[in-house]
Amino acid sequence: MTDAATNDPKIHLTEIDVDLDVQEILLAASQHDIAKLRRLCRTESSLPDAANVKDSETGYTPLHAAIAACEADEDETTKGDASRLDESLLNSAAETVRFLLQEGAIWNDLDNKNETPGCLARRIGASELYELIVDAGVRAEMLMNRLDEYDVLSDDDDEEAEEGEGDTDKETEQTSEDKPAEDDSAPELVEVTTEQTNASDNALVNPEVENRGYLSSSLSINNDRILDSDQNGVMMRWESDIMLKSAKALLPRPGLKVLNIGHGMGIVDGFFQDQAPAEHHIVEAHPSVLADMKAKGWDTKPGVTIHQGRWQDVLPGLVAEGATFDAIYYDTFAESYADFREFFSEQVIGLLEQEGKWGFFNGMGADRQISYDVYQKVAEMDLFEAGFDVEWEDIPVPKLEGEWEGVRRAYWVVDNYRLPLCRFMD
Ligand SMILES: C[S@@+](CC[C@H](N)C(=O)[O-])C[C@H]1O[C@@H](n2cnc3c(N)ncnc32)[C@H](O)[C@@H]1O
Known part of the structure; x- marks a missing residue:
């Protein structure tokens, strides 16, 4: 390592110093030694982001280390059995996890086995630790979503100021500075995987x-x-x-x-027809899906009206006409959580009958189970707010x-689908 000509002591660290510091932090985390962690995080450590160091061999962060320390020695038959975990160890781990989160520990960093701290807590059956991480994920995601909203607002302001100076597609542009450093794949809204960790960044449904x-x-079709042209599963x-x-x-x-x-394969529309x-009314934007609908005679089915175009362009017209519905269903592709939130907070409100369901x-x-759990809570809070x-x-x-053969990525891993049914609050 070459020393830069600077007075900043951090620049003069050797790799060995850094590694010793990392090991000390991880050891303190695994021993649930909060006093020592506090010293290391706040004063003694030469590392700028002590709560997020990583072990080069295991990929463990301090959060992983604090949780892994609770893992019981167990045989295959008792794996994940919470009753085998030591209660006082779990309590001290919970304190340590809280402390690390306060110090800015990233809730969903991956270790070398592709596990977030929450995945690890779930695997060993430490449900209280799992919930702490889920709550941290919810806080982080809510904040990121609000910050993204703020960015969009400032973009809009800029656009207004630059009116007449040409169009830029700000909706679809996202620079690396807009994204949180720790997370670089999207919360999957519809049918696409989050590949690394992430429920964060409010980016697109499929990163690609x-x-x-x-x-x-x-x-x-x-x-x-x-499948789309990159073999991403649109509908299955x-x-x-x-x-x-x-x-x-x-x-x-x-x-x-x-x-x-979103008509897709017409599966849900077929079941709606059965009722x-x-x-x-069906809103569909993809020309090939629209052609397929026509070929299958959807335009002549009883009661059917097809609206060609993106819902963003179609629905304001329906609201203006005063159209209302007893039921609304939303299943699109390659849209972000921000799009979805816009859908329910701006469109559903105008289109749903007072006693309707959507x-x-x-x-x-x-x-990833933890991302699914985090986003259930995030959605619940935003739905409540709307x-x-x-x-x-x-x-x-x-x-x-067997389903994923020929499909770019498995977009579904969790065991249970949580079917949402939404209504206006009383
Ligand atoms: C996952 S598929 C819907 C599957 C459908 N629920 C079914 O039962 O077969 C998503 C559909 O939404 C359409 N879509 C994507 N973005 C859209 C948008 N902004 N407005 C309208 N339709 C959209 C896609 O072309 C695709 O046909």
Whole structure:
């Protein structure tokens, strides 16, 4: 390591110094020695971000180390059995985890086994520690979402100031400075994986796909799946049971008015048709899906009106006409959590009957249980803020091992699908 000509002592550290510091911090974390951690984090350590150091061999952060210390020696049959964990160790670990989070520890950093601290807590059966990490994730995500909103507002201000100076697609541009340093993949809203950790950054549903790019890409539409040109799964037949249960919960009897956003393979629309709705409106934006709908005669089915275009462009017109619906369903592709929030806080409010129900495909963070749990809470809080109550029903998802052949990434990993049913609050 070459020393820079500077008076900053940190620049003069050798790799050995750094490694010793890292080991000292990780040891203190695993011993739940908060007094020592406090000293190391605040004064003694020469490392700038002591709460987020990483062991080069295991990839452990102090959070991983504090949690891993609770793991019981166990054989295969008792793995994850919470009753085998030492209660006082769990309590001191909880204190340590709280302390590290206060010091800015990142809730979802990955170790070398691809586990976040929360994944590790869940695997060893430390549910209290798991909940602490989930809550930290919720706080971080809420904050990131609000900051992104603030960014969008300032972008809008800039645009207003620059009116007439040409258009930039700010919606779809995101520079690396906009993103949080620790997280670089998206909270998955719909059907796409979060590959690394992440529920953060409010970026796009699929890190590699954004909505306008997707809508101009070519699709392969088969009987059991729709893939985009990069083999990302847009819709898959295994979701049929989820679609059936969603349709039945939303449209319990004939003669109601339903609005569906995103036709895909037409699975949910088929189940809505089975309920003989009085009006069945479908918003779809992809030209190939629209062509497929026409080929399958959707334009002549009873009560069906097809609205061609993005919901962002179509729905304000329906609101202006005063259209209302007993049921609304949202299942799009390559949209962000921010898009989804805009959908329910700005559009559903204008389109749903007072006693109506609405739902969405709940795929946010579904490639990792902790991300799924975090995003359930985040959504719940935002729905509450927008004036909606939500009920969740757990539906077991069948084993999907064979399903992902030919699909770029498995976007579904968690065991249970949580089906949301939303209504206006009383
Ligand atoms: C996951 S599929 C919907 C699957 C559907 N629920 C089913 O049961 O087959 C998502 C659909 O949303 C459409 N879509 C994506 N973005 C959209 C947008 N902004 N507005 C309208 N439709 C959109 C896609 O073209 C695709 O057909």
